[in-house]
Amino acid sequence: MKNDKKTIFGWCMYDWANSAYITTVIAAILPNYFAKAIVGEAGVDFLGMNVSATALWGFMLGGAAFLVFLFAPVLGAIADFSSAKKRFLIGFAYMGSLFAMMLYFCKSGDVTLTIVLFLGSQVCFVAGNVFYDAFLPQIASEDKMDAVSAKGYAFGYIGGSLQFAIALGLVAMQKTPENQAMAARIGMAMTGLWWAGWTLFTMKYLKEERTPHELPDKYHNQPKTLAYLAVGISRTIATAKRVGRFKHLTLFLIAYMVYNDGIHTVTSMATIYGTEELKLTTTALMVTLLLVQVVAIAGALIFSRLANRIGAKRSVMFALVLWSGVVTYGYFIHTATEFFVLGVVVGVVLGGTQALSRSLYGAMIPEEASAEFYGFYSIFSKFSSIWGPTTFGVIKQVTGSARLAIISLMVFFIAGLVLLGFVDETKAKADKDKFAF
DSSP, X not given: OTTOHHHHHHHHHHHHHHHXXXXXXXXXXXXXXXXXXXXXXXXXXXXXXXXXXHHHHHHHHHHHHHHHHHHHHHHHHHHXXXXXXXXXXXXXXHHHHHHHHHGGGOOTTOHHHHHHHHHHHHHHHHHHHHHHHHTHHHHSOGGGHHHHHHHHHHHHHHHHHHHHHHHHHHXXXXXXXXXXXXXXXXXXXXXXXXXXXXXXXXXXXXXXXXXXXXXXXXXXXXXXXXXXXXXXXXXHHHHHHHHXXXXXXXXXXXXXXXXXXXXXXXXXXXXXXXXXXXXXXXXXXXXXXHHHHHHHHHHHHHHHHHHHHHOHHHHHHHHHHHHHHHHHHHHHOOSHHHHHHHHHHXXXXXXXXXXXXXXXXXXXXXXXXXXXXXXXXXXXXXXXXXHHHHHHHHHHHHHSOHHHHHHTTHHHHHHHHHXXXXXXXXXXXXXXXXXXX
């Protein structure tokens, strides 16, 4: 099944399908709509404090990441044991798309409803990606993994850009705040439909080798759901104990956790930063975010070729140097043009960093437990995602300045760069054969 063109196409089409959600809803429309219409400039009262939209949005992102942190590895272990990665992927895809469509019903002042629907869609999006990523070592040989991972991201950026362009056109055509709010709600609902519709290609073309394991005898008298849950928990605990014994895999995960914290925070807080701190128009924000997606298509492919020349690890390290420049420049900008330039640079490094981090990790883990190990990958990713946006929100709340919050992100990129420098790819790849299941 490895390197099969139809299977890879089906896998890439899921990135095409769900990237519309992360681009249109999370990066663009919902943060802007949440700040202007749902919460407003007055903020909301929370635990006896007045909390701004920026701070609350950071807390929401951190909360969603924490929920995934709790259950992703167990689900991954169950999926590996039962050969059900595709089933979990499709299930989370359609639950997430439903939550996204229901965001249409969020109107001015509906803070609680928006938080609930956001958490539902975000958790399903991230959980689905655990199983999506886990297919990578099974559909691509090691020498093709960087290219296939980059191709998946390129498909995602293209699909996300097309759907976002439609939503942007819908919002831009409106002249009054009321009509813009309605257009934003329709755009979010369209995202859910896009996600659900294009996932049909994944259902058709993505193939999974069915090699389920037999349940241990001690679980035969238990309901099947509880038995798989028990197996999933026990495998997760066993793997967590083993992972710590492999220095370079663990070091990569820690480095990834640190630098991904900075990347996630930049991409998830950019729109609300532009809305509240820079006072940019909705059109300026949306056009910049669309540009990021378009440029990221080329960025993913360019970094894939760079990895062929200097290696995936060195390519990621180079990208982290550029990310440090991004947040430094972001501290000083004031105009829409400067925000536009920032978007170009972010687009170049975003696709490359994401694609190569995923493939670099995929080359270090045992193929037969890929979903379980990508569950841990998600844990480190989402554990970092708890602290970045939350820290951003706290700094903004305490100091009143989002600029201080964004410049502080440089610490994550520098620390991640240093840690990644100590990872030995060759030793990490050799160690994966020592895992026993």
